[in-house]
Amino acid sequence: MSFSRRNFLIATTVAAGATTVLSACSSGNAGGDGGSSTKAPQGKAAKITVGTKTDSQGPAPEMPGARKGGTIYTLDQIDFDHLDPAQIYSSYTGAGSVLFLRGLTGYRVDSKGNTTLVGDLATDAGTVKDGGKTWSFTLKDGVKWEDGADVTIDDVRHTFERLFASFVTEGPRYPQGWLEGGDKYKGPYEGKHLSSIETDGNTVTFRLKEAHADFPFMLAMRGFAIVPKKHDTKKKYDQRPYSCGPYKIQSRSVDKSLTLVRNEHWEADKDPCRNGYPDKVVMQFGFQSLASTDRYIADSGNDQYALSLLNEVAPERITKVFGDATMKKRVLTQVDTTCYYFPINMTRIKDVKVRQALNWAWPAQQLKQQRGGSAVTATATTIISPLTPGHVDFDLYGKKTKPTGDPEKAKALLKEAGAEGQKIVIAFQQSDKAVKEAVTIKNALTKAGFDVVTQQVDKTTFYSEIGQLDNKFDMFAAGWGPDWPAGYAVIQPCWDGSQIADGGVNWSQLDNTSVNKAIAAATAITDADKANAAWGAIDKQIMELAACVPDYNPIRNYFYGSKVGGVVYNAGDTCVAIGKVFAKA
Numbered sequence: 001m002s003f004s005r006r007n008f009l010i011a012t013t014v015a016a017g018a019t020t021v022l023s024a025c026s027s028g029n030a031g032g033d034g035g036s037s038t039k040a041p042q043g044k045a046a047k048i049t050v051g052t053k054t055d056s057q058g059p060a061p062e063m064p065g066a067r068k069g070g071t072i073y074t075l076d077q078i079d080f081d082h083l084d085p086a087q088i089y090s091s092y093t094g095a096g097s098v099l100f101l102r103g104l105t106g107y108r109v110d111s112k113g114n115t116t117l118v119g120d121l122a123t124d125a126g127t128v129k130d131g132g133k134t135w136s137f138t139l140k141d142g143v144k145w146e147d148g149a150d151v152t153i154d155d156v157r158h159t160f161e162r163l164f165a166s167f168v169t170e171g172p173r174y175p176q177g178w179l180e181g182g183d184k185y186k187g188p189y190e191g192k193h194l195s196s197i198e199t200d201g202n203t204v205t206f207r208l209k210e211a212h213a214d215f216p217f218m219l220a221m222r223g224f225a226i227v228p229k230k231h232d233t234k235k236k237y238d239q240r241p242y243s244c245g246p247y248k249i250q251s252r253s254v255d256k257s258l259t260l261v262r263n264e265h266w267e268a269d270k271d272p273c274r275n276g277y278p279d280k281v282v283m284q285f286g287f288q289s290l291a292s293t294d295r296y297i298a299d300s301g302n303d304q305y306a307l308s309l310l311n312e313v314a315p316e317r318i319t320k321v322f323g324d325a326t327m328k329k330r331v332l333t334q335v336d337t338t339c340y341y342f343p344i345n346m347t348r349i350k351d352v353k354v355r356q357a358l359n360w361a362w363p364a365q366q367l368k369q370q371r372g373g374s375a376v377t378a379t380a381t382t383i384i385s386p387l388t389p390g391h392v393d394f395d396l397y398g399k400k401t402k403p404t405g406d407p408e409k410a411k412a413l414l415k416e417a418g419a420e421g422q423k424i425v426i427a428f429q430q431s432d433k434a435v436k437e438a439v440t441i442k443n444a445l446t447k448a449g450f451d452v453v454t455q456q457v458d459k460t461t462f463y464s465e466i467g468q469l470d471n472k473f474d475m476f477a478a479g480w481g482p483d484w485p486a487g488y489a490v491i492q493p494c495w496d497g498s499q500i501a502d503g504g505v506n507w508s509q510l511d512n513t514s515v516n517k518a519i520a521a522a523t524a525i526t527d528a529d530k531a532n533a534a535w536g537a538i539d540k541q542i543m544e545l546a547a548c549v550p551d552y553n554p555i556r557n558y559f560y561g562s563k564v565g566g567v568v569y570n571a572g573d574t575c576v577a578i579g580k581v582f583a584k585a
Contacts, residue, residue: 047389048107048115048116048117048217048389048485048571048572049116049117049528050116050117050118050125050216050528051108051116051117051118051119051124051125051272052124053119053123053124055108055116055118055272056108056118056119056120056122056123056124056125056272057269057270057272058267058268058269058270058271058272059268059269059271059272059275060108060109060268060271060272060273060274060275060579060580061108061109061110061111062111062275063111063275063277063565063566063568063580063582064111065565065584066275066277066565066566066582067277067582067583067584067585068277068278068279068582069277069278069279069583070277070278070279070280070305070582070583071278071279071280071281071282071302071305071583072278072280072281072282072305072306072307072564072578072581072582072583073281073282073283073284073302073303073305073306073307074096074281074282074283074284074306074307074308074309074578075284075287075291075292075295075296075303075306075307075308075311076092076283076284076285076287076292076308076309076310076311077285077286077287077288077289077310077311078092078255078285078310079254079255079256079258079285080092080093080096080097080258081093081170082170082171082238083097083237083238083239083240083241083249084227084237084238084241085097085101085103085159085171085222085223085224085225085226085227085241086159086162086163086165086168086171086223086227087168087169087170087171087223087238088171088221088222088223088225089170089171089172089223091481091573091574091575092309092310092575093222094221094222094223094573094575095309095570095573095574095575095576095578096283096309096578097222097225098222098245098273098274098573098578098579099245099246099247099260099274099281099578099579100241100243100245100246100247100248100249100260100263101222101225101226101241101243101245102120102121102143102225102226102244102245102271102273103120103121103219103220103221103222103224103225103226104119104120104121104122104126104137104139104156104204104216104219104224104226105117105118105119105120105122105125105126105137105216105217105219105220106118106119106120106220106272106273106572107220107273107570107571107572107573107577108272108273109273109568109570109571109572109577109580110568111566111568112568113568113569113570113571113577115570115571115572117216117217117220117572118272118273119137119140119272120220120271120272120273121139121140121143121151121156121226121244122137122138122139122140123137123138123139123140124137124138125216126215126216126219128213128215128526130211131211131524131526132208132211132212132213132215132524132526133207133208133209133210133211133212134205134206134207134208135205135206135208135215135216136203136204136205136206137156137203137204137219138202138203139151139152139153139156139202139203139204140270141202142267142270143244143267143270144244144265144266144267145228145231145242145243145244145265146242146243146244146248146263146265147231147242147265148265149228149230151226151228151244152229153199153201153202153203153204154199154229155226155227155228155229156199156204156226157193157197157199157204158188158227158229158232159224159225159226159227160175160179160194160197160206160224161185161187161188161193161194161197162187162188162189162227162232162234163175163176163187163224164176164182164185164186164187164188164194165186165187165188165189165234166186166187167234167235171223172218172221172223172224172483174218174483175206175224178208178209178210178212178215179194179196179197179206179207179208179209180195180196180207180208180209181194181195181196182194182196182209189234196208210523210524211523211524211526212488212523212524213523213524213525213526213531214484214486214488214489214523217484217485217486217489217572218483218484220484220572221483221484226244227241227242228242240252243263243266244263244265244266245263245266245271245274245276246262246263246266246268246271246274246275246276246579247260247261247262247263247266247276247281248260248261248262248263250280255285255286256284256285256286257282257283257284257285258282258283258285259280259281259282259283260280260281260282260283261279261280262276262279262280273579274579274580275566275579275580275582276579277566277580277581277582277583278581278582278583281578284306287311288311288314289311289312289313289314290314290316290317292308292311292314292559293311293313293314293316293317293321293559294314294317296327296330296559296560296561297317297320297321297327299561299562303561304561304562304563304564305561305563305564305583306560306561306564307558307559307560307561307564307567307576307578307581308558308559308560308576309558309575309576309578311559312556312557312558312559313331313557313559315372315376318372318375318376318557321557321559322375327559330559330560330561330562331557331558331559331560332556332557332558332560332567332568332569332576333555333556333557333558334387334555334556334558334569335378335385335386335387335553335554335555335556336385336387336481336553336554336555336556336574337385337387337388337481337482337485337553337574338385338479338480338481338553338554339380339382339383339384339385339479339480339481339490339550339551339552339553340380340477340478340479340551340552340553340554341380341383341478341479341480341548341549341550341551342358342426342475342476342477342478342548342549342551343466343475343476343478343507343508343547343548344358344474344475344508344546344547344548344549345471345473345474345475345476345507345508345509346508346509346510346547347469347509348473348474349424349474351417351419352545352546353413353414353416353417353419354413354414354417354419354422355545355546355547356397356413356546357409357410357411357413357414357417357422357448357449357450358410358424358445358450358475358546358549359396359397359543359546359549360397360398360405360406360407360409360410360413360448361405361406361407361409361410361444361445361447361448361450362397362399362405362441362444362549362551363404363405363440363441363443363444364379364399364403364404364405364551364552365379365403365404366404366440366444367437367440367441367551367552368403368552370436370437370440371552374555375555375557376554376555376557377552377553377554377555378552378553378554378555379399379403379551379552380550380551380552380553381393381394381395381396381397381399381400381550382394382539382540382543382550383490383491383494383495383539383542383543383548383550384487384490384491384535384536384539385490385553386553387485387553387571387574388482388485388486388487388490389485389486389487389528389532389535390486390487390488390490390491390531390532390534390535390536390539391487391536391539392533392536392537392539392540394540394543396540396543396544397543404444405444405447405448407444407447407448407449410448410449410450411448411449414448414449414450420449421449421450421451422449422450422451423450423451423452423453423474424445424450424451424452424453424474424475425453425454425455425472425473425474425475426438426441426442426452426453426454426455426473426474426475426476426477427455427457427462427465427466427471427473427475427476427477428454428455428456428457428476428477429456429457429458429459429462429477430456430457430458430459430462431456431459434456434477435456437477438454438456439454441454442454455473462476463478464503466478466507467502467503467504467505467507468502468503469500469501469502469509475549476507477551478507480493480494480505481574484572485571485572485574486531486535487522487531487532487534487535487536487538487539488522488523488531488535490535490539491519491522491535491538491539491542492519492523493505493506494506494507494508495508495510495515495519495538495542495547496515496516496519497510497511497512497513497515497516498516508547508548510542510545510547512545514541515538515541515542515545518534518537518538518541519538521534522534522535522538558576560576562584563583563584564581564582564583564584565581565582565583565584566580566581566582567581568580
């Protein structure tokens, strides 16, 4: 998979969640909690089950105390980068566009935040054959577009064929790589169909080159929401998509607002994922986290009915908000699925003992303190985050027992490797935050016997530079969030040897035969529990090779107004489930 817009937002800290975590800074003792008295939540691997046909029918589970009517507002930093589903690869955009874009599959969330993969426009989450190489989905009867026309199986086929068009440049590209014949297909606009997408009555069948047990989860990405063939304006569709969800677009002022009103043709009984409580949703952009936080603190006027999908509690207000019991009740706190880590360039650092020494010497607690403590960051010991299926809790390098690092253990490993005084060149994205973190890391690794050189690289070119196979760095700060909640979406893009290429995201250039075989085997496992166990084992296998230093998982703190009800987390879309919120009376 090529480096995605979704993960570009994560890795370059454009997303407010990352900005909040990375810009937080405070003083205190190394063994302390960064000045925050708030304990981090204990994240658990998300248990996202695959629902039944009954689960897929609709309506969505009701929220206690919910009422219909009123207006919900949002306060966020940036506008959605795309509205054409084929171009959507930002998890933030995906989470917001759930109100008007629907796919074959989606996530059903109940009042407690329990998340289930179900058929959204499809009658169920798919039927599999050929050990995971053939997937079929039957379209629900009577689902309407905003103009009253039926959503058809031709719309479904057209949606996936248009993914191959030349104007589609920024969306996820899994179908293009997975479908038979996808390497030669150029799109539907010259009247040609892709033979590996077959339709029969109201059923569509996808034939894949290889088995992919996660195919229904992949389809739940908003990048694969259905587009009406009749209203496909190609590149211009990005300006005004059609809706088959509870809301349609009334107006848009780029970088300022997006106003959604009811789609009168939407039927709750055919939608298991969205409740559609408010009459209107007004999304507002251009608010930095500090500005939105202060408005939530004031809690007046329309802001009482506002929430954020991207912005979080500003670091300057963490103590104030979490120190007030009333305000704290209006914060949804969630460990994020993103893992920030430092890949180790295995073409330059070939000795596993040297790579292990880097892990043992890592100043996890000192870095956590600099970022604002356990209210905004959780120390990572694994590549797969605690909220992602496939996570297995292990700590190979003693971060829990010695969170400030174990320089003596690192020195011993360097001595065994005959690498005392090993030079390590570490690249960071240029920022004031990175300068401070570079000093902390350099001090810790120097104490452990390394000769450390830190380099600040411009943010606009950082990922281009570390993505080159012949880059001159030994380690670099990076981050990855899964495209859907599964171990595959964490491990395969970044750690499979087949993904080593200029511009790729296997930044460590790990090409281990045993790991590659394990990834191929895990990809084809259709039993969820067995697949999760397999991905967890691969995570541990990679960490035994010390291909990276896991650094931290951000903790998201979503603040909202006092008259917003139904605020729960969607573990599938990894955001607030905006389709379930309501305006209190």
